[in-house]
Amino acid sequence: MRAExxxxxxxxxxxxxxDTNAVAxxxxxxxxxxxxxxxxxxGDNRERLLDALRAAASRADLILTTxxxxxxxxxxxxxxIAEAFGDRLVEDPAxxxxxxxxxxxxxxxxxxxxxxxxLVFESGFALPNPHGTAPGAVLEKDGxxxxxxxxxxxxxxxxxxxxxxxxxxxxxxxxxxxxxSKFLRLVGIGESSASERVxxxxxxxxxxxxxxxxxxxxxxxxxxxxxxxxTALAMVEEMxxxxxxxxxxxxxxxxxxxxxSVLVREMAxxxxxxxxxxxxxxxxxxxxxxxVPGSSAVFHGGVVSYANxxxxxxxxxxxxxxxxxxAVSEETAGEMAEGAxxxxxxxxxxxxxGVAGPGGGTPEKPVGLVYMAxxxxxGIRIERHKFGGAREDIKARSAQAALNLVRKRLLNL
Amino acid sequence: MRAExxxxxxxxxxxxxxDTNAVAxxxxxxxxxxxxxxxxxxGDNRERLLDALRAAASRADLILTTxxxxxxxxxxxxxxIAEAFGDRLVEDPAxxxxxxxxxxxxxxxxxxxxxxxxLVFESGFALPNPHGTAPGAVLEKDGxxxxxxxxxxxxxxxxxxxxxxxxxxxxxxxxxxxxxSKFLRLVGIGESSASERVxxxxxxxxxxxxxxxxxxxxxxxxxxxxxxxxTALAMVEEMxxxxxxxxxxxxxxxxxxxxxSVLVREMAxxxxxxxxxxxxxxxxxxxxxxxVPGSSAVFHGGVVSYANxxxxxxxxxxxxxxxxxxAVSEETAGEMAEGAxxxxxxxxxxxxxGVAGPGGGTPEKPVGLVYMAxxxxxGIRIERHKFGGAREDIKARSAQAALNLVRKRLLNL
Numbered sequence: 001m002r003a004e005x006x007x008x009x010x011x012x013x014x015x016x017x018x019d020t021n022a023v024a025x026x027x028x029x030x031x032x033x034x035x036x037x038x039x040x041x042x043g044d045n046r047e048r049l050l051d052a053l054r055a056a057a058s059r060a061d062l063i064l065t066t067x068x069x070x071x072x073x074x075x076x077x078x079x080x081i082a083e084a085f086g087d088r089l090v091e092d093p094a095x096x097x098x099x100x101x102x103x104x105x106x107x108x109x110x111x112x113x114x115x116x117x118x119l120v121f122e123s124g125f126a127l128p129n130p131h132g133t134a135p136g137a138v139l140e141k142d143g144x145x146x147x148x149x150x151x152x153x154x155x156x157x158x159x160x161x162x163x164x165x166x167x168x169x170x171x172x173x174x175x176x177x178x179x180x181s182k183f184l185r186l187v188g189i190g191e192s193s194a195s196e197r198v199x200x201x202x203x204x205x206x207x208x209x210x211x212x213x214x215x216x217x218x219x220x221x222x223x224x225x226x227x228x229x230x231t232a233l234a235m236v237e238e239m240x241x242x243x244x245x246x247x248x249x250x251x252x253x254x255x256x257x258x259x260x261s262v263l264v265r266e267m268a269x270x271x272x273x274x275x276x277x278x279x280x281x282x283x284x285x286x287x288x289x290x291x292v293p294g295s296s297a298v299f300h301g302g303v304v305s306y307a308n309x310x311x312x313x314x315x316x317x318x319x320x321x322x323x324x325x326x327a328v329s330e331e332t333a334g335e336m337a338e339g340a341x342x343x344x345x346x347x348x349x350x351x352x353x354g355v356a357g358p359g360g361g362t363p364e365k366p367v368g369l370v371y372m373a374x375x376x377x378x379g380i381r382i383e384r385h386k387f388g389g390a391r392e393d394i395k396a397r398s399a400q401a402a403l404n405l406v407r408k409r410l411l412n413l
Numbered sequence: 414m415r416a417e418x419x420x421x422x423x424x425x426x427x428x429x430x431x432d433t434n435a436v437a438x439x440x441x442x443x444x445x446x447x448x449x450x451x452x453x454x455x456g457d458n459r460e461r462l463l464d465a466l467r468a469a470a471s472r473a474d475l476i477l478t479t480x481x482x483x484x485x486x487x488x489x490x491x492x493x494i495a496e497a498f499g500d501r502l503v504e505d506p507a508x509x510x511x512x513x514x515x516x517x518x519x520x521x522x523x524x525x526x527x528x529x530x531x532l533v534f535e536s537g538f539a540l541p542n543p544h545g546t547a548p549g550a551v552l553e554k555d556g557x558x559x560x561x562x563x564x565x566x567x568x569x570x571x572x573x574x575x576x577x578x579x580x581x582x583x584x585x586x587x588x589x590x591x592x593x594s595k596f597l598r599l600v601g602i603g604e605s606s607a608s609e610r611v612x613x614x615x616x617x618x619x620x621x622x623x624x625x626x627x628x629x630x631x632x633x634x635x636x637x638x639x640x641x642x643x644t645a646l647a648m649v650e651e652m653x654x655x656x657x658x659x660x661x662x663x664x665x666x667x668x669x670x671x672x673x674s675v676l677v678r679e680m681a682x683x684x685x686x687x688x689x690x691x692x693x694x695x696x697x698x699x700x701x702x703x704x705v706p707g708s709s710a711v712f713h714g715g716v717v718s719y720a721n722x723x724x725x726x727x728x729x730x731x732x733x734x735x736x737x738x739x740a741v742s743e744e745t746a747g748e749m750a751e752g753a754x755x756x757x758x759x760x761x762x763x764x765x766x767g768v769a770g771p772g773g774g775t776p777e778k779p780v781g782l783v784y785m786a787x788x789x790x791x792g793i794r795i796e797r798h799k800f801g802g803a804r805e806d807i808k809a810r811s812a813q814a815a816l817n818l819v820r821k822r823l824l825n826l
Contacts, residue, residue: 010623011623011625011634012439012452013439013449013450013452014439014440014443014594014634014636015435015436015437015438015439015440015441015442015443016625016634017436018431018432018433018436019431019432019435019436020431022428022432022454023428023430023431023432024428025428026425026426026427026428027427027428029428030427030428036426037426037455037456037458037461038453038454038455038461038465039425039426039453039454040451040452040453040454041435041451041452041453042450042451043450044623045450048450048451052451055468070604070605070624070626071604071605071608072604072605072608072615072624073612073615074615074623074624102801105781105801105802106603106799106800106801106802107798107799107800107801108603108606109606111603111605111606111609113605113608113609114605133605152626276696276717278696278699280703281700281703282696282699282700282702282703282704282708282712283689283691283695283696283697283698283699283700283703283715283717284696284700285696286691286695286696286699286717286719287694287695287696287697287700287808289695290693290694290695290696290717290719290769290808291695291804291805291808293770293771293772293804294772295695295719296719296720296773299695299719299720300719300720300722300723301716301717301718301719301720301723301727302696302716302717302719303714303715303716303717303727304689304696304699304703304714304715304716304717305714306699306703306708306709306712306713306714306715307709307712307713307714307757307758309713309757309758310713310714310757313756313757313758314714314716314727314756314757343726343727344720344722344723344726344727345720345722345726356703357706358706359706359707360709391704391706392704395700395703395704
């Protein structure tokens with residue numbers, strides 16, 4: 001099998017968006033061992049799409065497309081494939097039902113042009129899309145396989161992982177070998193430092209150890225291949241132990257864990273509750289915690305004290321502290337954390353205050369200076385950070401460090 | 414002139430790096446008004462490079478390449494272009510001197526294979542590279558222009574801006590066609606409904622109207638091509654007016670506007686201030702508002718009242734309201750909004766309360782039911798929504814609708 005990737009969308013050619021889908025698809029081909037020789041991008045143009053499809057089919061027997069599956073007349077990918085390779089589009093009843101249900105759940109009227117999205121190849125089948133309206137579509141015809149995936153990465157990536165990779169593994173007959181992967185998720189260390197510490201483990205061929213960046217979090221993916229699942233699991237476990245010897249204190253979780261989900265789980269297990277006081281993060285810490293299903297058992301709530309008046313009235317920060325030390329200071333962070341804990345009746349309080357920029361920096365308190373504090377009423381722990389980047393980066397790094405501060409407090413790290 | 418971009422490098426096909434160069438080159442073509450119809454990526458493979466070059470020359474008269482200019486045998490781009498288009502490579506004395514000087518400055522011995530980088534086309538010239546060792550190279554032959562740029566973005570981007578764009582502007586002379594694009598950003602309407610309402614405008618060939626989804630927000634991109642910039646601007650403006658006739662009430666902004674940036678701008682212009690009371694969104698509304706630089710002029714802060722106790726103590730929601738109507742109700746939403754406004758001393762308060770799921774739903778109050786309220790102390794406006802999707806989708810849609818509610822209140826929509 002030999003693959004070619006075709007990205008479809010005028011917005012790509014205009015440089016409006018970066019084609020991260022092509023990167024994810026390329027990596028998937030590497031993992032599957034399918035040679036990939038070309039990636040091609042064309043706009044929403046019928047003639048050029050047809051030419052690109054025919055050229056791809058002359059070089060490859062697996063064509064992966066992204067984009068052009070939506071309801072508008074601009075969305076041409078499936079139509080183009082049917083035309084180029086002599087197949088017909090037919091309505092998939094399950095996909096049509098799912099589409100109607102999707103709109104009903106949102107209480108949105110169902111426009112007729114949406115049904116275009118439920119069309120699949122006569123010589124093929126649909127791939128479900130729980131994250132959007134356009135299902136994927138696979139064509140299998142005359143030795144050619146074409147797989148049409150949606151353009152939005154939040155729809156494309158789960159479809160790739162949950163449907164396309166397993167489908168191709170079956171096609172390649174890779175199912176006889178057990179393959180097991182595990183992700184270790186790290187916080188509080190940079191990607192290159194983490195990578196350096198486990199450098200010689202990354203030389204290993206089976207299991208493999210690959211550094212993966214998820215957002216700002218370094219991760220390691222361990223992948224073992226063996227005759228059976230038990231052996232693969234044991235190989236992964238042994239490699240995990242070796243990695244943890246080197247960077248264990250930074251490993252907050254595995255696989256689909258998020259820092260906030262680990263925090264909620266650990267606090268629930270210890271019968272602890274949490275309150276937040278956020279200044280520069282503006283609510284991001286609370287947002288992340290409440291992304292965790294069941295977080296209401298742990299999270300009492302928080303105060304976003306953007307104005308100084310709110311720090312005083314809702315958190316009980318002393319006017320003289322704000323006066324003498326300033327809003328961005330160790331002392332204010334500490335009083336905010338304790339205020340949140342008390343005012344919201346939680347056992348643990350965490351606070352963040354800093355300068356997110358781009359304005360508001362001074363020589364003493366530059367953009368990126370952030371204080372954070374965690375308290376359980378007995379002891380208080382304060383950290384000072386200096387983050388770089390744009391406003392949203394500084395907010396994101398501050399929230400990450402604040403959540404990590406609570407984690408370190410819980411684990412006495 | 415018609416352009417094609419060719420990215421050369423096996424590391425691209427392995428998904429090791431994201432091709433941001435292609436994005437920068439695409440944008441440069443938009444700015445120059447040079448139509449770009451294809452982007453192609455091939456690895457460091459002579460045959461496939463030659464094929465891709467010949468295919469590009471059959472479709473375009475300007476070929477832009479990135480990558481493959483280094484000193485190793487893998488670096489084949491200039492050699493491939495010379496072979497495909499019948500030119501010769503010759504040493505550029507200035508480039509060779511610059512190369513030797515570059516190594517001398519770094520105190521690194523000069524290996525002979527480096528001189529390969531000083532080769533340029535006989536029918537062309539070099540482009541200086543102050544940030545690396547490989548100069549760029551331009552071929553002008555038989556009506557074809559090929560421009561070879563280095564792969565590392567820190568070398569490619571300055572070369573593009575300082576040499577390639579000015580060179581192409583000169584080449585295009587007075588006949589430059591101006592291309593102008595504008596995005597209209599919509600809220601409160603689905604992509605397909607919006608698309609249906611402007612269906613016949615999407616048939617237009619110049620300006621073109623294309624629907625683009627940014628996150629959950631439908632957008633339309635209007636692109637006009639004309640002899641000069643003023644005409645293109647006027648054409649875009651006229652089309653914008655026609656779109657606004659059909660979906661104007663949903664258009665919250667243009668181009669890089671975000672819903673929150675428009676809100677902060679409009680409130681600042683009206684001397685209004687804002688406070689938030691968030692239950693199911695957990696801080697996301699505050700997070701989005703504080704993503705806007707300068708939002709502190711408008712945003713006083715908020716309360717994340719996840720627990721009922723917090724709704725009472727920090728927002729003054731009446732216990733009997735919570736008792737008789739429940740936390741997820743019109744009445745609680747209204748009291749939360751008014752409480753936020755008063756307790757945080759703002760002129761406008763906005764509140765969200767709902768069931769984000771996956772647990773906590775009942776037949777009367779199912780997952781996805783969300784109430785939101787906005788008040789300025791004089792009047793209160795309440796909305797009830799039923800959102801579908803996973804927990805994070807419901808949070809995201811709730812925050813979007815809450816920001817839109819404030820917008821509609823401001824604009825009396």
